[in-house]
Amino acid sequence: MFTGIVTAIGEVVEAERKGPSLKRLAIACPYEAEGIAIGASIACAGVCLTVTALKPRTDGAAGCIFQVEAAAETLAKTVVGDWQPGTAINLERSLKVGEELGGHLVTGHVDGVARILKIDQIAPDPDEPWGATARFHIRAPEQLKRFIAVKGSICLDGTSLTVNTVDDDVFTVLLIPHSLSVTTWGERREGDPIHLEVDLMARYAARLAEARPQG
CATH class of the missing domain: 2.40.30.20 (Elongation Factor Tu (Ef-tu); domain 3)
Incomplete structure (x- = not known):
């Protein structure tokens, strides 16, 4: 669950199609890797995606690179299939109980x-x-x-x-x-x-x- 309050801008640094119904993406962001668990949800341009891997940034900037995978339903309902290295995307970490709800309740399930x-x-x-x-x-x-x-x-x-x-x-x-x-x-x-x-x-x-x- 999210709030629609963007907390960072990420950049796609790797994009790989794994057959017609799966795309793997690596996204550089200012979030520290220590605060992200494998399996965590991050809203990427409003799309709820699951973190499958983490690695350090290679450009010297603060933060990390997280990997996500978009399956058939996501590729059909969104423009994630068009994302390529250099694409900038809004990011938001999932809402934690007790945090301020600054926007409105957002599921990350794009319509x-x-x-x-x-x-x-x-x-x-x-x-x-x-x-x-x-x-x-x-x-x-x-x-x-x-x-x-x-x-x-x-x-x-x-x-x-x-x-x-x-x-x-x-x-x-x-x-x-x-x-x-x-x-x-x-x-x-x-x-x-x-x-x-x-x-x-x-x-x-x-x-x-x-x-x-x-x-």
Whole structure:
């Protein structure tokens, strides 16, 4: 379980296909190896992946390299299959009992791939030093649009965000300067694919509504 609060940016340093239904990835990150157990879960751009091996970084930077494997379901529902060395990804360690829940409850089970349609750069106030914000217009997969509501929570590439507007299958979110600087969102461009996980409450509310006519 995660919160959608990104704690680091990792970089894919190795990517190897092991047949049509398995891909092995090595990801360099600033997390110390001593704090990661084999079998631990790490959200990689919103995708919950299991650590299968650890090794030191070779670039002299702090942290470690962790290895994960993506199987058929993950490869079918995400863009993990397209990741290559140099791909930057948002990272979050799994939530521990007693820690602050800063975003919303996120499972790391991606529902589908959305796409950025447009990015509005909002110029900063000349009297404020922290830079511009950006509004992202995003198209959701048709089957997921019913789960997206104004002021509701949504997880995009592992980032917990609040939905600002909804127009059929297109919705907007606003990224503040801090979020743009500590996640991969600052590098996003129009046309980019984005992992989307709908809010748990929306998922269960929809299921209950479907079951009601059945008694």
